[in-house]
Amino acid sequence: MKRRTKAEWEKIVSEYRESGQTKNAFCAERGISVKTLSNYTYNRPPKEKPPKEMRLRSLEEWASLILEQKESGKNRSAWCREHGVRADAMTKAERRLQAEATQITAKQEWLEVSPGAAPEVLAAKNDEIHCTVRIRMGNIEILAPDGYPAEKLAVLIKGLVRS
Secondary structure (H helix, E strand, O other): OOOOOHHHHHHHHHHHHHHOOOHHHHHHHHOOOHHHHHHHHHOOOOOOOOOOOOOOOOHHHHHHHHHHHHHHOOOHHHHHHHHOOOHHHHHHHHHHHHHHHHHHHHHOOOOOOOOOOOHHHHHHHHHHHOEEEEEEEOOEEEEEEOOOOHHHHHHHHHHHHHO
């Protein structure tokens, strides 16, 4: 029995794939063991990939990527595979962004909230504040003055939706 070199096996595998024959017919014609050919066609290690470029992204870049992934409707793993992004790195960045948002929210000042305010008081405040945003959720109404930060409103609405 003749031992073949790696280059010879690569040539044989290439010929087999181009022949269009069944594995049994190809092996019988050339006097090769079907099992050995199978080992070379299925157990070949993948060709070496070039090393991945290490890239440090800013939190703004991560926020953009996370938003893009969520808007795509695909799950994180599939989206990351398609875009060459590590899913674990994206998850870690999302946690950092959430932690940063929590710290910022804790430091921000909020509008005074008083349950059961009389409609007359609200009407008077509405006239003074010049509200541009009015949000109603059930029996809750949020009035935001001109220039009120959208980030604060988003956090407030998320809090209301969760409760």
